[in-house]
Amino acid sequence: MKYSLIDKTLRISGIEEFDLEKSCKCGQAFRWTPCADGESWLGVVRSRAVKVSKSGDELTIFPCAPGDERIFIDYFDLERDYMSIERSLARDPRLCVCLPGASGIRVFNQEPFEALISFIISANNNIKRISGIVERLCRLCGEEIELKGEKLYAFPAAERIAALSEDELKAIGTGYRAPYIKASARRIGEGYDLETLRGLPLNQARKELLTFPGVGPKVADCVLLFSLGHTDAFPIDVWIGRAMTELFFGSEQPTKAELNHAVESIGRYSGIVQQYIFYYAREVKLGREREDTAG
Numbered sequence: 001m002k003y004s005l006i007d008k009t010l011r012i013s014g015i016e017e018f019d020l021e022k023s024c025k026c027g028q029a030f031r032w033t034p035c036a037d038g039e040s041w042l043g044v045v046r047s048r049a050v051k052v053s054k055s056g057d058e059l060t061i062f063p064c065a066p067g068d069e070r071i072f073i074d075y076f077d078l079e080r081d082y083m084s085i086e087r088s089l090a091r092d093p094r095l096c097v098c099l100p101g102a103s104g105i106r107v108f109n110q111e112p113f114e115a116l117i118s119f120i121i122s123a124n125n126n127i128k129r130i131s132g133i134v135e136r137l138c139r140l141c142g143e144e145i146e147l148k149g150e151k152l153y154a155f156p157a158a159e160r161i162a163a164l165s166e167d168e169l170k171a172i173g174t175g176y177r178a179p180y181i182k183a184s185a186r187r188i189g190e191g192y193d194l195e196t197l198r199g200l201p202l203n204q205a206r207k208e209l210l211t212f213p214g215v216g217p218k219v220a221d222c223v224l225l226f227s228l229g230h231t232d233a234f235p236i237d238v239w240i241g242r243a244m245t246e247l248f249f250g251s252e253q254p255t256k257a258e259l260n261h262a263v264e265s266i267g268r269y270s271g272i273v274q275q276y277i278f279y280y281a282r283e284v285k286l287g288r289e290r291e292d293t294a295g
Contacts, residue, residue: 028226031134076106086099088267231268
């Protein structure tokens with residue numbers, strides 16, 4: 001991988017295997033919007049509004065200020081050897097079916113507070129609706145940023161979200177999650193540092209996150225995987241539960257212990273592999289026929 005910064009344009013080459021579209025659409029981050037040109041994506045990374053595109057082995061990011069190069073290299077996880085992970089998947093008779101459609105996905109390293117609030121919003125929700133709520137929250141109390149005449153908004157600071165009333169939060173569609181969002185934001189605003197969870201063992205970090213209002217096991221693992229570097233955190237929702245059952249157990253419903261053992265067998269990058277499984281499961285609607293005919 002090589003990169004250069006000229007006239008606020010960051011060009012990162014040597015990453016041909018990175019699929020930007022799949023990575024933006026796979027449900028891990030909710031603030032990437034496709035541009036009319038069909039090639040670029042608009043997003044906000046750590047309060048920086050950017051337009052990102054991918055052609056061949058080169059990723060282009062505009063604008064990028066001098067000194068910010070590492071922010072984007074880290075965000076898109078460009079220094080991890082995903083080809084090694086994909087080779088391991090290709091050798092696994094249970095998981096190799098995920099590769100043809102999901103190859104090229106990368107796990108983004110998001111800002112932890114943004115991830116916390118976004119995934120509290122994600123509970124019992126779909127990607128389109130989550131994205132809408134998060135965007136309305138940013139417009140409600142985030143800082144305005146302009147990019148080539150287009151207005152975008154930074155994710156709000158914890159203090160700003162904590163200052164909102166529950167009614168204001170419900171008005172943007174958060175529903176029953178409003179008090180959880182407000183209380184969790186208040187806790188962060190009062191000084192709780194989510195970064196301390198980065199260096200803890202997975203089980204201990206998960207236990208800490210579960211003390212936040214509105215955070216269950218799936219939300220906790222999403223925050224740990226998508227913002228705090230725990231590559232073995234394995235969020236399990238309906239799609240993943242269905243996929244793991246069919247890929248590892250066939251028609252038999254596994255016990256919780258059996259499912260946990262299957263996850264552990266994937267190894268230290270099980271969370272990254274989870275994204276391949278999730279993308280594959282949604283793409284082929286894995287298990288939907290059996291589910292639809294069960295009743």
